[in-house]
Amino acid sequence: MKKALALLLAAAMSLSLAACGGNGGTSAGNTGGDGSKSMPGLDTGSVATAMDTAAESVTVAVDDDSFTIGPWGSDSAVRDWTETILWTHLAYRPFIGAAFEAGELELVAAKSVNAVDSTTYEVEIYDNIVDSAGNAIKASDVVFSYDKLAELGYVTEISTYYSSAEATGDYTLTINLKSDTEGAIEEVLCGCSIASESWYTSASQDEIEKNPATTGPYTVENMEIGASLTMAAKDNYWKTSDLTTVELQNVKKINLKCITEASMRSVALENGEVDMAEIAASDVSRFESGSDYNITRYMNAMSQYLIYNTSENSPMHDVNVRRAVSYATDSLTVMMGGGSDACVVSHDVAPNKGPDYVQDWDNQSYFEQDLDKAAECLAAAGYKPGELKLKILTSAQAPQGPYVALQAMLQEAGIELEIMALDRAARMGVQNDPTVWDIAEYSDVVTDFTTHFWSNLFNEDNYPGQGTQGFTLDPELQRLLKAAMSDRSEENMNAFHNYVVENCYMYGLYTEIRSIVTTKGLTNVCMQKENPVLNAMTFTGDYVPAV
Amino acid sequence: MTRYIIKRLLIMIPLLIAVGVIMYTLMEFVPGDPVDIVFNTGFHTEEEKDLMREAMGLNRPFVVRLGEYIGGVFLHFDFGTSLLDGTSIKTALLNRFPNTLYIAIFSILLTVVVGLPLGIYTAVHANSLGDKVSLFVTLLFDCMPSFWTALLLVLLFSVKLKWLPSSGNDSLKFFILPTLANSLGGLAGFTRQVRASMLEVIRSDYVTTARSKGLPEHDVVYGHALPNALIPILTVVGMRFGSMLGGATIVEVIFSIPGIGQYLVNAINGLDYTAATGSIIFIAFTFSVIMLLTDLLYAYADPRIKAQYTASSRKKVPANG
Numbered sequence: 001m002k003k004a005l006a007l008l009l010a011a012a013m014s015l016s017l018a019a020c021g022g023n024g025g026t027s028a029g030n031t032g033g034d035g036s037k038s039m040p041g042l043d044t045g046s047v048a049t050a051m052d053t054a055a056e057s058v059t060v061a062v063d064d065d066s067f068t069i070g071p072w073g074s075d076s077a078v079r080d081w082t083e084t085i086l087w088t089h090l091a092y093r094p095f096i097g098a099a100f101e102a103g104e105l106e107l108v109a110a111k112s113v114n115a116v117d118s119t120t121y122e123v124e125i126y127d128n129i130v131d132s133a134g135n136a137i138k139a140s141d142v143v144f145s146y147d148k149l150a151e152l153g154y155v156t157e158i159s160t161y162y163s164s165a166e167a168t169g170d171y172t173l174t175i176n177l178k179s180d181t182e183g184a185i186e187e188v189l190c191g192c193s194i195a196s197e198s199w200y201t202s203a204s205q206d207e208i209e210k211n212p213a214t215t216g217p218y219t220v221e222n223m224e225i226g227a228s229l230t231m232a233a234k235d236n237y238w239k240t241s242d243l244t245t246v247e248l249q250n251v252k253k254i255n256l257k258c259i260t261e262a263s264m265r266s267v268a269l270e271n272g273e274v275d276m277a278e279i280a281a282s283d284v285s286r287f288e289s290g291s292d293y294n295i296t297r298y299m300n301a302m303s304q305y306l307i308y309n310t311s312e313n314s315p316m317h318d319v320n321v322r323r324a325v326s327y328a329t330d331s332l333t334v335m336m337g338g339g340s341d342a343c344v345v346s347h348d349v350a351p352n353k354g355p356d357y358v359q360d361w362d363n364q365s366y367f368e369q370d371l372d373k374a375a376e377c378l379a380a381a382g383y384k385p386g387e388l389k390l391k392i393l394t395s396a397q398a399p400q401g402p403y404v405a406l407q408a409m410l411q412e413a414g415i416e417l418e419i420m421a422l423d424r425a426a427r428m429g430v431q432n433d434p435t436v437w438d439i440a441e442y443s444d445v446v447t448d449f450t451t452h453f454w455s456n457l458f459n460e461d462n463y464p465g466q467g468t469q470g471f472t473l474d475p476e477l478q479r480l481l482k483a484a485m486s487d488r489s490e491e492n493m494n495a496f497h498n499y500v501v502e503n504c505y506m507y508g509l510y511t512e513i514r515s516i517v518t519t520k521g522l523t524n525v526c527m528q529k530e531n532p533v534l535n536a537m538t539f540t541g542d543y544v545p546a547v
Numbered sequence: 548m549t550r551y552i553i554k555r556l557l558i559m560i561p562l563l564i565a566v567g568v569i570m571y572t573l574m575e576f577v578p579g580d581p582v583d584i585v586f587n588t589g590f591h592t593e594e595e596k597d598l599m600r601e602a603m604g605l606n607r608p609f610v611v612r613l614g615e616y617i618g619g620v621f622l623h624f625d626f627g628t629s630l631l632d633g634t635s636i637k638t639a640l641l642n643r644f645p646n647t648l649y650i651a652i653f654s655i656l657l658t659v660v661v662g663l664p665l666g667i668y669t670a671v672h673a674n675s676l677g678d679k680v681s682l683f684v685t686l687l688f689d690c691m692p693s694f695w696t697a698l699l700l701v702l703l704f705s706v707k708l709k710w711l712p713s714s715g716n717d718s719l720k721f722f723i724l725p726t727l728a729n730s731l732g733g734l735a736g737f738t739r740q741v742r743a744s745m746l747e748v749i750r751s752d753y754v755t756t757a758r759s760k761g762l763p764e765h766d767v768v769y770g771h772a773l774p775n776a777l778i779p780i781l782t783v784v785g786m787r788f789g790s791m792l793g794g795a796t797i798v799e800v801i802f803s804i805p806g807i808g809q810y811l812v813n814a815i816n817g818l819d820y821t822a823a824t825g826s827i828i829f830i831a832f833t834f835s836v837i838m839l840l841t842d843l844l845y846a847y848a849d850p851r852i853k854a855q856y857t858a859s860s861r862k863k864v865p866a867n868g
Contacts, residue, residue, distance in 0.1 A: 065805060066813050068632045076632075152633065153599055205635045225634075225642050226805025227716055259714050259803045264701070267713045271705055397816055425818045429578025 337405025346508030385414025666741020785841030
């Protein structure tokens, strides 16, 4: 059902280009937060009449000041927002879980992709691709790009799935995967920016970082590292028809201003210094009254969960203790400890984002707070109220409010919780040590399937000798995980989900809902996956760009 | 004098090498694997990690890596690349330094232009109403944390009056509020330092003599008292300016100005050892240069010190030369 809905949405987008504004189109529609489904309670922009021509400029406040714009770089929020604008990829995945075999990928630089076998794919690229410096892109450049990214190791999925590529002609190549894991070809086709080998090998580091020869629909006009980035639409973009969403040029210039301090982004928006900004939940109410602003709400990429240390070194080794902690916890209160209640409470360790997530889980009971049950479980484990002392490992850089709230809730249930807030370095030193902590807060993102999210947490291959993130050595858990990964049938998904809930190995907390606020004439923030597609937003006739 | 400058510059070399060695060694003991930082997210096999470790040269002995790093920094001004994003640390520092320099220069100018006359006034009119009012006002700013001052300034000048931009570094106009936020807090300390230095000399015999000769009060204060009170004032100015060149982190973050301080904090938070080490060596270098310049200013402010420099240079000349 979800796949069908996703396919329908994708088809609607690619046919009319209206869902994200369209290039010179006349209407705009809505996309769901991640394109694949609509989430109850989330606004995703309003329908408005788009401008006939591209808007002059849009200025966007971003909260990250350490991003790079070269073809390959480490993961960052702004990089996610800009990479497809500046760099062409073989294909684009418009929503979480979009599959190659189902025809749900949007081909960008690739003209066609054909499977030779489960790990080999033949790709034909367009023969007229040029970068902003005029270098023609051939199959050898694509091979170079993939090999370079694999060598640099910035994109986990490329390191994990990409094996090799070989140019078989000027515009044809073969891509070999390391495994036939589901989702591998999608990650490989969509995960690598394509750049000219001759440009990259002759360019200086400064040129790569500030003035790269881009292959996407926009070029870099000005880059001040850590402060701002201005991207201008190319007049002569190499592709003129069959444009995908990420190739639209609905605005001539996109200015990004780095404003890391959340309150200053609100001030900049109110002052008319920017047209669009992600606003802290506590500030959103300032923009809700009146019609001067539009608010787009979406689920954040990162989902929070608690890892329980199931090794014999911890009292959490006892399933009753794990259950006691889970029943004593209210996810919404944990979230509110951070000053906001804008979240979707989890009903599995994974959030409701992947196409294989079983919707029925959201209707089932998932450790709703019940202090009586918590007390029963604590007694079953042999602890009297006040006897059990636990340690939670948290990141010092993150707000501690949620964990203070958790501490208070466990206190009420007769469990004493000590917060160990460590900086990143110290945390990395102890997080794989089963003798240091009992509970650890963590967050992860669903990039395609719920099973991949589970695999990151539970697959023993990722934790040699350790079992899982929570030191669980359980062959049945591994058997059920592998079954779900190889066949994501509802039966297999339910089997794993129920087994984890029954044994309470980890506890899903919540996924934060974030708000993007835009000025009056910017009516539709095109959201695909978890990111706005800045070049595909809808601007109406009364749009006045920020000065 | 030239000999003194050369001597000081030469002393800076082992000093900076020591900073580099200490920083690099300390970072070696920080928990966490640099390979994990490079890979940042996701899961990688031990084999992939070993390959990356080898590519980064981490499998070589510590002393070899330290030698290479120190050699790169001091012979080629090469701080290496960031573990987080692979960008050149030298480029990042040089790109950000002008912003930090602007804030530091404007802030120190504002501090001196306001604090010096205010300090002199409060010394000359010690315990008067003006002295007490200035003490109250400057201490008020001193008690306010710089982030709080910055937010109040933004609320007044950006949100209410709409005179100045709230963030960014597009033109000099963007540096007005950061400069105010950065200098108001330190004004009290500087003013009190000037006041204390002036009070010490203003009761000296030679100042009384100058007055008894019938010199105008202005000449007594500015011509006789101030030059003799300048040494501790110059020390404070030099120290403050040197510290500011290390980055006004809070101000840089609030006003979204990409400076050295922000870069260093990001590097520490992101566990970017190489960027943190490079930043600290760079800050140590700028601080050393500023302290050298401060020492040289002493000579111009106080002829006795200049005479000492000259005398020490002459001693080196052979008697029969």
